[in-house]
Amino acid sequence: MSVTAAQGFVASGVVAGLKSSGGKDLALVRNLGPSFAAAAVFTSNRAKANPILWSQQAISDGVVEAIILNSGGANCFTGSFGFQTTHQTAEAVAAGLDLAAGDVLVCSTGLIGVGGDDFRAGILDNVPAAIAGLSTEGGEDASLAIMTTDSIPKRSIVGGDGWTIGGMAKGAGMLAPGLATMLVVITTDALVGSGELDEALRAATRVTFDRLDSDGCMSTNDQVTLMASGASGVTPDLAVFTEKLTALCADLARQLQDDAEGASHSIAIEVIHAANEEDAVEVGRSVARNNLFKAAVFGNDPNWGRVLAAVGTTQAEFDPYGIEVSINGVRVCKDGEPDEPSESVDLTPREVHVLIDLKVADAAATILTNDLTHDYVHENSAYSS
C-alpha cells in the first residue's frame, strides 16, 4: 500500500524501458485532494541533478498535485537537454491529468550522465501508461518502479487518530547525509498546511535519514517528499503528527540500512555523554565512515582501536583517559585502556551495537551504518558495466 495507504492518493508503476532488467521503472503518485499541501527536503550536494533543480522550484509554493519518479537514469550532468527532459516530463504529466506543470515534481535515480534521447523517449512515451494505471492499489507497483540496486521494496505505514501516513523509499547505494539521502515519497490524509508539513518533515529527517550513513557518499539526486491530501478531514496536533512521521521515517531508514549494497552487518553507533548533540553526531559519523573499522566488522573483528582512532579525528570533546567503548554489550575499552577481552564480543549477528561513552556531558545521538564488504566492492565496481 505504502503511498496509497492514506486516503486521497492514487499511484502506479509501469515499465518504461529505462532499466536494463526490463522491470518497472516509472512511478507516478497523484494527490486527489481536497488539499494539496506538500514539503520536501533535497540533497545538499552542490552538484544537483536536473529533477532536483526542477522540484526545488516547483514546490516553492507548497503545492504539489503529483510526483513522477524514474529509475534507470539520474539525469544529472546531462546539460540543458537533460533539464528540458525533466521539464517535458512534468508538462506531460500535467497535460494528462489537467494540472499545472508547476505542481508536478520529478525525481530520477540511476547512473549520472544518463539522460539522452532514449531516456527522454522512454519516459515521455510511457507517461500515458503511468497515468492510465493510477489506482488506490498502485502503491506497491510504485514502490517497485523506483528500485535500483535495492533487493526489496521499502514501504511503511503509521496510523494516527483518524488519519494515516504511508511512505515508500529506495536506497541501496550512495547513502549519506545532507538532508535527503535517497528517494522517498510520503503521503498522508491528515489536513496539514505546507508550512507545518515542512516543519515536521525537517524535524523527522534530521534524526532519521540524516543519521543514516551507509557509505559516506552523498547522492546528486536524493529527495524526500511529503504530500498531504487532507482527505481524512482531521488536523492532528503537530507534535503528534511529527512523532508519527518520525517513526515512519525511522522505519524506512532502517529498511534502507538493512538493504544497503553488499552489507552483511547493520551497525548502530550510539554516542553518549557528549558535550552536545553536534559532537555526538560528529563522532558517530566519523566512526561510520572509517573504512578500517567497517572492514573489521565485516570480518567479525571487534577492533575497537579503529573506533578510537576515528574518534580522535573529530573536533568533539572527549577524555582520552576516560573514554569507554562497548561492542554488542562487551566493554572492550574502559578509561582509555583495554578492558574485557575482544574475544568475548560476538559479531556474528547482523545487528551490531557500538556504544561510545565520551564521559563529558549528557548529549547523545545514534548513527546507522553498514560494514565494508567484498560484495560492496563488487557491486560498485560492476554497477555500470
Add this chain to the structure above:
Amino acid sequence: MSVTAAQGFVASGVVAGLKSSGGKDLALVRNLGPSFAAAAVFTSNRAKANPILWSQQAISDGVVEAIILNSGGANCFTGSFGFQTTHQTAEAVAAGLDLAAGDVLVCSTGLIGVGGDDFRAGILDNVPAAIAGLSTEGGEDASLAIMTTDSIPKRSIVGGDGWTIGGMAKGAGMLAPGLATMLVVITTDALVGSGELDEALRAATRVTFDRLDSDGCMSTNDQVTLMASGASGVTPDLAVFTEKLTALCADLARQLQDDAEGASHSIAIEVIHAANEEDAVEVGRSVARNNLFKAAVFGNDPNWGRVLAAVGTTQAEFDPYGIEVSINGVRVCKDGEPDEPSESVDLTPREVHVLIDLKVADAAATILTNDLTHDYVHENSAYSS
C-alpha cells in the same frame, strides 16, 4: 642505505619478538654528530599514541641524538603502563648510548591496544642488541624492522652539493593526512639548525605526505622525523635543501601509495583552475575518499559521475556547467555534460590520472590515493585475527 646514506648516522634492525611473523621489529637510528639538530611532524589525530606524546616533548628543544622504532604494537590506548613503557624505552637507549633520555625519540606502529607486559619486555630486552648492531650499513635492516603490512621496504636518497639526504618509511594502512601519515625517518649530513629543519620539513610534508590519502583513515601513531648530523660541514641554501627534501618525501610518498594495502591502482587526482589551493586540495581529497569512485576504478570502470558527485559535496568554487573531467587522457565530461565515450578510457594500467578542471582561477593541487579492492577489505578484516 636509506637513513645511513648521509654521513654521521648509524642504524640497526633486530628481532624483538613483537611481530608474530618473527621478522625484524625493532629499529634504532643514531646521530653521531657533530650537530644534533632535528625536527618532526606528528599525527593531528587527537587520540595520540604514547610514543607520540613522548616524542613531542622530547623534540621540543630541537635536539635528537637517537630514535628507536618498533612494529608489532602501537602502544596506543594502553594507559599509564604504556606511557611508562615508552619512557623506559627511551631510558634504556639513553643508558646504552650514554645520552640523555630526553634526546631519544620513540615511535611505535601496529595494533592499537597492544602494549602490555610482553610488549614492554620484548623491547627492553632487545635494546642492547639494537645498540650492538648499530653500523653505517644498518639502514637496510632498520627499514625492514619498521614494516607492518608493507610488502616491501621504502627507502630513498637524494644528493646535494657535498651533502646527502636519506630516508625510510613504512605505511600500508591508515594512510591519511593531518601532517604526518606514517612512520618516516629522514637523515642528512647537511649542517642545518633545528629551526630551518622544521621549516623545510613542514614545507615538504605539506605537499607530499599530506596529499597522500589512501583510505581516509588517520593513524594515532604517525610521525615524520628529520635529523641532521652536520657531518658534511656544508650548510646548503635553505631553498635548495627544501627542494631536495621535498623530492625525497615525494618519492617516499609515492612508494607508500604503490604499496598501500590491497590496492590495484595508484590514482593521482589533479585538480586545476581552482579558486585557491585549499579548494583544489578539498576537491581532490573528497574524490580520493569516495568509496563508490574507488570501487569503480578497481573494476576498471571510468565512472565520472561519481567524481562529480564527490566534487559536489565540497565547499569549493566550481561551475557545474563548465566543469571538465578527464580520466587517463580521455575527456569524459565537458561543460558539465558527457563528452568522449567512457569506453575510450583504458584503466588497465596501475597508474590512473584523473584531471578535474574547475574552470575558476589558476590554483592547482594533486592528491594521491588508491582504489577500493577486495584485497583491501580482506586485509583489513583479517588484520588482527
